[in-house]
Amino acid sequence: MSTQDMPHLAPYTVRERHHVGEHVWEIWISTDEAILAALKPGMFVDVAVPGDPRHLVRIPLSYYDMDLHRSYLKLYVVNVGEGTKRFCHQKVGSGATLIGPLGHGWELPKDTEHPALLVAGGSGAAPIYAAARMFAAGGIDCDVVMGAQSGTRFWHEGAAQLTTLDSSADVQVFPATDDGSYGFHGFPTQLMERLVEKKIYGSVLCCGPNSLMEGVAAIAAREHIPCQVSLERMMACGFGACNTCSVAMKDGSVASCCQDGPVFDAEEVEW
Ligand SMILES: Cc1cc2nc3c(=O)[nH]c(=O)nc-3n(C[C@H](O)[C@H](O)[C@H](O)COP(=O)(O)OP(=O)(O)OC[C@H]3O[C@@H](n4cnc5c(N)ncnc54)[C@H](O)[C@@H]3O)c2cc1C
Ligand code: FES
Incomplete structure (x- = not known):
């Protein structure tokens, strides 16, 4: 690891905020180019959010995409508590500091002949989106199960962008909602069961609530498919x-x- 790749503190500025669903935001920030260059899909940054001196702990956030031309890091944030709420409502032009690059990201699968099955629940959509882009760039077809509680919380923009990537690989998105208001009615694991019945997958990736990852890991193990999970x-x-x-x-x-x-x-x- 070069010193450029080492985790370090850097300022960030909020550049764009997009309200893309109920309690769900895309926040685009500009930050240190060395951090952007070192981040790989599945890695994360630890973001300080100003506004409450009692809240000193940074928020770990994966990125879903980046715009190297503008030095933008694109974050997909689900507002679940005090810190994420303040971050989602930070004014454009304001900012603080973040630490990055952090963690180890997704590995490309050994089996590149069969498609990959990517399963996301809630905020897990961010690293799964980044993985789908990485796999598609490597020519690996992807079926992406994107789960949300309801259609109003579903990341429609993200799903649309994934299916229109400029890539030779075929990326298909399968929406699933707990209340059935959009896409498949049920949990992502139930939809995964249907997909593995019909197709042979070379690898499985999952990020979301722990119960989802445990369920996906169990199905993958039963089907003898290598599985990576991004734990929270x-x-x-x-x-x-x-x-x-x-x-x-x-x-x-x-x-x-x-x-x-x-x-x-x-x-x-x-x-
Ligand atoms: C490596 C990593 C990457 C992540 N990437 C994203 C992302 O891209 N987008 C996104 O929206 N969220 C992501 N998360 C989850 C996010 O960090 C938490 O939702 C956030 O820290 C909660 O802070 P809060 O102050 O809003 O919530 P709090 O008010 O502290 O708590 C609200 C709820 O969130 C839960 N929570 C608190 N901290 C975490 C945590 N670190 N992980 C999971 N649940 C937590 C609490 O148990 C509680 O139920 C990621 C977490 C990890 C560990
Ligand atoms: S968050 Fe401190 S050791 Fe992992």
């Missing part, structure tokens, strides 16, 4: 200094989600 943990520091982000591994060891992950081989995780 509370993170106080983001770079291995505080032990808040522990992940129990099958071999009895404890990994740190922020440094060893957030992407793990699903078979190695003690669910």
Whole structure:
């Protein structure tokens, strides 16, 4: 790792905010070019959000895309609490600091002949979107299951962009909503069961609530498909200094989600 790739503190400025669903925003920020150059799909940044001196902990956020021409990092943020709410409502032109690049991202699959199955739930759509772009750029066809609670919370823009990528690979998006108001009525795991019945997949990727990742990992294991998951943990520091982000591994060891992950081989995780 060169010093340019090392996690470091840098200022950021909010450049554009797009309200893309109920409690869901795209926030485009400009930041340090070295961080943008070192970030790979599945990696993340730890963002400080000003406005509440009681809230000192940074928010870990994956990126879904970047615009290198303008040095923009594009974040997809679900407003779930105090920090994300303040971040989603930060004024254009305001900013603070972030730490990045952090973590290890997605690996390209060994099997590139069969399509990949990517499964996202909620805010997991951000790293899954980035993975789909990476895989498509590598010529790997992708079926992307995007799950949301309802159609009003579904990331329609993201789904549309994925299906119109300038790539020779075929990327298809399969929406699923818990209440059935858009796309498949049910959980992403139920839709995944239908897809694996019809098609042979070379790899599975998943990011979302832990229960979703556990379910997806179990189906992938049953079907003997290699599976990567991007785990979400509370993170106080983001770079291995505080032990808040522990992940129990099958071999009895404890990994740190922020440094060893957030992407793990699903078979190695003690669910
Ligand atoms: C590596 C990584 C990448 C992430 N990428 C994204 C992303 O691209 N977009 C996005 O919207 N969210 C992402 N998250 C989740 C996001 O960091 C949390 O939702 C956020 O930190 C919550 O902060 P808050 O102050 O708004 O919530 P709080 O008010 O602190 O809590 C609200 C709820 O969120 C849960 N929560 C708090 N911190 C986390 C956390 N670190 N991970 C998961 N749940 C948490 C709490 O248990 C609680 O239920 C990511 C998390 C990790 C670990
Ligand atoms: S968040 Fe501090 S060690 Fe991972």
